Amino acid sequence: MTTILAIERLSKTYDNGFAALKEVNLAIARGEIFALLGPNGAGKTTLIGIVCGLVRASAGSVTVDGFDSAADYRNARRKIGLVPQELSTNQFESVMEALRFSRGLFGKAPDPAHLERVLRDLSLWDKRDQRIGALSGGMKRRVLIAKALAHEPEILFLDEPTAGVDVELRRDMWEMVRRLRDKGVTIILTTHYIEEAEDMADRIGVIDKGELMLVEEKRALMRRLGQIHVTIGLTQKLDAVPAALCDLNIDLAPDGMALTYTQKGEDCDDRLAALLKILVSQGIEFCSVNSQRSSLEDIFIDLVGRRR
Ligand SMILES: Nc1ncnc2c1ncn2[C@@H]1O[C@H](COP(=O)(O)OP(=O)(O)OP(=O)(O)O)[C@@H](O)[C@H]1O
Numbered sequence: 299m300t301t302i303l304a305i306e307r308l309s310k311t312y313d314n315g316f317a318a319l320k321e322v323n324l325a326i327a328r329g330e331i332f333a334l335l336g337p338n339g340a341g342k343t344t345l346i347g348i349v350c351g352l353v354r355a356s357a358g359s360v361t362v363d364g365f366d367s368a369a370d371y372r373n374a375r376r377k378i379g380l381v382p383q384e385l386s387t388n389q390f391e392s393v394m395e396a397l398r399f400s401r402g403l404f405g406k407a408p409d410p411a412h413l414e415r416v417l418r419d420l421s422l423w424d425k426r427d428q429r430i431g432a433l434s435g436g437m438k439r440r441v442l443i444a445k446a447l448a449h450e451p452e453i454l455f456l457d458e459p460t461a462g463v464d465v466e467l468r469r470d471m472w473e474m475v476r477r478l479r480d481k482g483v484t485i486i487l488t489t490h491y492i493e494e495a496e497d498m499a500d501r502i503g504v505i506d507k508g509e510l511m512l513v514e515e516k517r518a519l520m521r522r523l524g525q526i527h528v529t530i531g532l533t534q535k536l537d538a539v540p541a542a543l544c545d546l547n548i549d550l551a552p553d554g555m556a557l558t559y560t561q562k563g564e565d566c567d568d569r570l571a572a573l574l575k576i577l578v579s580q581g582i583e584f585c586s587v588n589s590q591r592s593s594l595e596d597i598f599i600d601l602v603g604r605r606r
Contacts, residue, residue, distance in 0.1 A: 299327035308358035333495035336505035379451030389431030404449035531586035
């Protein structure tokens with residue numbers, strides 16, 4: 299992997315003495331979608347703020363595609379697009395003016411065709427001459443995304459992009475994220491909707507109390523910490539778990555009509571196959587087999603909960 303963003307021993311202590319980040323190390327690969335998860339106050343926005351030059355680090359370094367973000371701020375910053383949580387743009391500008399301004403700010407030559415593409419992708423083309431202040435909340439969110447893309451960044455930060463947005467915008471946004479990824483843009487997002495991280499991300503980082511607790515490829519994480527809960531529906535009531543199944547650590551549902559077990563990690567198919575074989579050999583008839591895999595959300599709650 300080539301690293302596009304390297305964060306090394308990054309710490310932030312706010313003026314009131316609060317340590318919001320503690321020696322965070324993180325390497326983001328070019329072209330990946332990385333989801334940073336963490337409970338409220340974990341330090342996600344602080345981390346993004348430092349990388350984007352909005353918050354000053356207390357210690358450590360950030361290198362963006364080879365440029366040190368402190369020593370070579372302009373070159374580092376122009377590689378990055380940020381979609382912040384809140385709109386902080388001139389409400390009297392038109393949508394198109396805001397995009398042109400944003401592009402110019404990062405030293406990029408005018409490119410009306412690019413801006414048109416961005417606006418069309420976000421269903422904003424019809425609104426290009428409207429004042430931002432006169433747009434609906436959802437449209438303002440779209441403008442935030444369009445602005446972040448105006449200078450063709452190589453890294454896009456999305457800080458809680460779907461908080462409070464409607465289904466249509468959420469769908470458009472994820473479509474756009476996929477398109478950007480296909481073009482090679484690196485995407486780093488924070489979200490409270492963990493199922494979105496589960497759908498979209500290649501890797502997951504979990505931050506809590508300013509410390510990066512875990513960084514792992516999503517599939518590996520879900521295999522390692524996920525569980526599968528299996529329920530086998532029976533055609534006839536049982537009074538107890540049959541002796542032949544005792545070694546398999548199986549439970550009988552309170553109504554005697556189902557056998558259940560929970561398993562961590564992989565190898566689930568082998569265990570299920572062994573179990574079904576025994577049921578057949580014992581003449582125990584079953585009518586259904588259901589398996590429920592834990593979600594990234596279950597894993598996240600378990601991880602963070604254990605630290606509380
Ligand atoms: N300017 C500041 N001065 C003092 N403390 C601050 C300041 N800004 C943030 N903090 C504190 O730093 C911690 C991390 O805040 P941050 O906004 O980075 O968290 P977050 O993970 O983005 O949270 P959320 O999910 O709620 O947005 C919080 O406890 C917050 O109260």
